[in-house]
Amino acid sequence: MSTKFRHDWIRAQARKTGKVTATHIAAELGVAVQTIRRDLRELCAAGLLERVHGGAVLPSGVQNIGYGDRRASNREAKLRIARRAARLIPDDASLFLNIGTTTEAVAHALHAHKNLMVVTNNLNVANILAENPSCDVIVAGGSLRRSDGGLVGDLAALAIDRFKVDFAVIGASAVDPGELLDFDPEEIRVSQQVIKAARSTILVADSTKFSRKAPVKIASLAQVDHFVTDRVPSEALINQCKDWGTQIASV
Incomplete structure (x- = not known):
């Protein structure tokens, strides 16, 4: 056969x-x-x-897979990415973590950090970081997306607009050459506001996102300072990141 x-x-x-x-x-x-x-x-x-x-x-280019399947997908790579991203964040920092299973892994990797202030629109992230007594957690209000514990929509975006944080740690459903993509416009408005509200942006995305498609643009990789992934992307994308000043870390 x-x-x-x-x-x-x-x-x-x-x-x-x-x-x-x-x-x-x-x-x-x-x-x-x-x-x-x-x-x-x-x-x-x-x-x-x-x-x-x-x-x-x-x-699917128009619908995300279920939260449970996303959480189980490429789990070991996400843990490595999370540990590497956590090393970019010092103690005594403020940061934002958005919706996603990789950002949830980052929240776990921050368990030993001291004196963090974390803003999130992800109830799972909030519950993870609640176990760190040295971390202040602020939950951005919004409409609850029951499928994955995300808070989305205009209320969440307005809440983010009140902050200026040191770091934004964001995920994406797809990394189409040079662009970050996702499925839900309500979530994307929040992610875009987060990038504006951060002094430095860290993208955490495993290599399965290189072959995926999604219909709505979050941002350009040119707006990202650090891109942490588990596999070196294409040479063309590497060259683009060099031109933009986006640093790639492959783990």
């Missing part, structure tokens, strides 16, 4: 059922689970599928 046959069959199943798992495909095709896992990795690397917990789905 050729690799092309398996790849075509897997994509057809994903279109039919919405989600595919390595164990199910291996049983259906009568091949080793390890072979199918390799196929899924190759399809995801090519942007033809998107990894989720327990398998893969067809990538």
